[in-house]
Amino acid sequence: MKREIYAYRCRKCGHLHYPYRMVCAGCGDNEHNEFDPEPLPRAGTLLTFTKLYALPGDFEVPTLGLGIVELENGIRITGQLHIDDPSSGMKVIGEVEIVRSEEYEEYYGMVFCEA
Amino acid sequence: MRDVYAIGIGITSFTRLEFPLSEIAAYPVMMALKDAGIKEIDHLYVANMGGARVNHQTGLASAVVDTLSLTPAGAEVIENGPASGASAIKQGFLAVASGMHDVVAVTGAERMREVNSIEATEFVATLTHPLAEYIYGVTLPSLAGMFTRAYMEKYGVTSRHLAMVAVKNQNNALLNEFAHIHQAITVEGILDSPEALTNNPFIADPLRFFDCCPVSDGGASVILATREVAEKTGRPLVRLAGIGQATDTHCVHEREEPTDLLAVRRAAAQSFKMAGVGPLDVGVAELHDAFTILEIVESEEVGFFKKGEGHLALERGETQIGGKIPINPSGGLKGRGHPVGATGVAQAYEIVLQLRGEAGKRQVADPKIGFTCNFGGFGNNVVCLTFAREN
Numbered sequence: 070m071k072r073e074i075y076a077y078r079c080r081k082c083g084h085l086h087y088p089y090r091m092v093c094a095g096c097g098d099n100e101h102n103e104f105d106p107e108p109l110p111r112a113g114t115l116l117t118f119t120k121l122y123a124l125p126g127d128f129e130v131p132t133l134g135l136g137i138v139e140l141e142n143g144i145r146i147t148g149q150l151h152i153d154d155p156s157s158g159m160k161v162i163g164e165v166e167i168v169r170s171e172e173y174e175e176y177y178g179m180v181f182c183e184a
Numbered sequence: 185m186r187d188v189y190a191i192g193i194g195i196t197s198f199t200r201l202e203f204p205l206s207e208i209a210a211y212p213v214m215m216a217l218k219d220a221g222i223k224e225i226d227h228l229y230v231a232n233m234g235g236a237r238v239n240h241q242t243g244l245a246s247a248v249v250d251t252l253s254l255t256p257a258g259a260e261v262i263e264n265g266p267a268s269g270a271s272a273i274k275q276g277f278l279a280v281a282s283g284m285h286d287v288v289a290v291t292g293a294e295r296m297r298e299v300n301s302i303e304a305t306e307f308v309a310t311l312t313h314p315l316a317e318y319i320y321g322v323t324l325p326s327l328a329g330m331f332t333r334a335y336m337e338k339y340g341v342t343s344r345h346l347a348m349v350a351v352k353n354q355n356n357a358l359l360n361e362f363a364h365i366h367q368a369i370t371v372e373g374i375l376d377s378p379e380a381l382t383n384n385p386f387i388a389d390p391l392r393f394f395d396c397c398p399v400s401d402g403g404a405s406v407i408l409a410t411r412e413v414a415e416k417t418g419r420p421l422v423r424l425a426g427i428g429q430a431t432d433t434h435c436v437h438e439r440e441e442p443t444d445l446l447a448v449r450r451a452a453a454q455s456f457k458m459a460g461v462g463p464l465d466v467g468v469a470e471l472h473d474a475f476t477i478l479e480i481v482e483s484e485e486v487g488f489f490k491k492g493e494g495h496l497a498l499e500r501g502e503t504q505i506g507g508k509i510p511i512n513p514s515g516g517l518k519g520r521g522h523p524v525g526a527t528g529v530a531q532a533y534e535i536v537l538q539l540r541g542e543a544g545k546r547q548v549a550d551p552k553i554g555f556t557c558n559f560g561g562f563g564n565n566v567v568c569l570t571f572a573r574e575n
Contacts, residue, residue, distance in 0.1 A: 087316070087438075088313060088315055088316040088435060116334065116442060117330045117331070117333045117334040117337075117442060118330060118333065119326050119329030119330045119333065119388045119389055119390075119391075120329075120386070120388070120389040121321065121323065121325070121326045121329070121387075121388045121389075122385065122386050122387055122388065122389070123301075123305060123323070123325060123387045123388065124302075124321060125302070125305060125306045125309055125321050125323060126302050126303070126306055127321075128321050133321050133326075135320060135321065135322060135326050135329075135330065136330065137330055137436070137437045137442065145437040145438065146316070146437060147316060147317050147320060147322060147435065147436070147437045148320060149320050149321070157333065157334070157337055168319055168320050168321070169319045169320070169321065176319040178319055178320055
């Protein structure tokens, strides 16, 4: 099964959200959670990034690359970076992978490489 | 609405404190009551973010009101992330302004050093979006790092400007006996020297160790009351003249312009409007410099300087204690420390002290209007306060 991360499109006004919210930020009118899920595209542009040296407890790596990417449909996402020397404006391509493992649970998210 | 005055202030040392959280919250109330010359209050508001998670204590306000022997006064905890302090002051203001209470105590307290730094960072990271940020390992320093890079690339801010904020605020903290960090640093020492990579390592590139506030324990308190009560104290009258609050998207990536802090802009504008003053009337300000970049950007967003020019004003020395608009004479979060729930109240403590002319070696020359910006989350919930000296 191919894993996806979904954005949510309002059935009333067409506004696309990521992440999910209960009431549409576009029309403010959608009171009934009437959104259609849409898989996020994988290709995008790196807007900004950091290399984190002070890691949260669950991460057994020396450093962690994190960035904000604008995907080709205009939606922005925060993700992990597997890029040695990132730069702002770089074209990147994402894959859905395990991004955090806790004792009994694994979390999937978007991991970006250089396109 | 009735006018509301800050009639008493108190603070603990900001450091590692080996006392229970309830005592860290209670001690500055004792000091503030003594400062105001009163013994009774109608209500107690306690600002705290991590008591339940970090210190395994819930119902903190009940513990604090009891240890102070102030029962049966009403008491409750206000949790609004790192903006809990100013939020609690706002609740106290509403209670007095509405006529419900005449005298209320507001105290903010946090005991974060009961756990190690990884757990403390993890606790603060629970502010982030659980599914779209937290799972990736996003922490507050990493959001600040990404924000800093975008700001540097757009406006020409450099690591040197960031270091100048750290040096200014740590120098100010040397004049504050309650500050956490008492260490003189220089831009050369933390950026250019051969030891810079070890004494000032990267935390979230481009942010380094000296760009981030310390993890602190501490408490601060302010007593709010009506004009009638305030006049009886015989102390300088300091009125809480304006309050503004605004929110922004939970996820930082959803903000249209990644280098804007719209909640700061909106909260400050509301606060000034309510007080009937403008940003250029401000004589002393305490801004939320959890990361050095934030002092620069907030100084622009609240209207002290044009967008993109805060670092130039910093270069010209305008934010020093003797400058045009002194920012963080207390040392700020960087120098005084950042016990998250206490910070907003500690900012108000400093402004009241400055407006009364009681700040000693770090006293700013005769300020009449003081301003605080308390920044919750990564700018998703911001509370700004404007204080005015009346006599």
